[in-house]
Amino acid sequence: MNSPQKQQLLNSEDFQKQLKRKQQKAAIDKQQALIKQKMAQIQAAQAAEAAPVAKKPSKAKWYFLALVAIVAALLPYPKVITYEKLGIVAESIYVPSRFGSKAILLDTNADVQLDSQNRWLYLCNTLQGERHCNRYDVVETQGFFAAVNKYLNQ
Secondary structure, three states: OOHHHHHHHHOHHHHHHHHHHHHHHHHHHHHHHHHHHHHHHHHHHHHHHHOOOOOOOOHHHHHHHHHHHHHHHHOOOOEEEEEEEOOEEEEEEEEOOOOOOOOEEOOOOOEEEEEOOOOEEEEEEEEOOEEEEEEEEEEEEEOHHHHHHHHHHO
């Protein structure tokens, strides 16, 4: 018989303690190796986060710009119209009709009809069931930016 077997037979209590210590030390070494491995993974992940990452340009920006362009194309563009009747000249912001909405002048409640070919503006009111229309001569028509400027200065 060799000596470890003799020692086991002679002093089994001490042998059991030594065996238990060896098993505990092996378990601790195994846990420490696992902890070191996890720490290495965490450090690698932190290093990857710290490194600058080249981002692809976002497509959301282009979708938003396309949406704004479509909305701008569909909205009616206001104009500044200068109109006159019997020597009295008035100027107002005209918003044309789009998609079934009524054309409006911002400073009147009357129904508005613009005949741009003949340069006439009709303002119609309905009083006591009767419709009364007045025809005005269009003196000048200005564009969108003039309408925005007039609106902001009012």
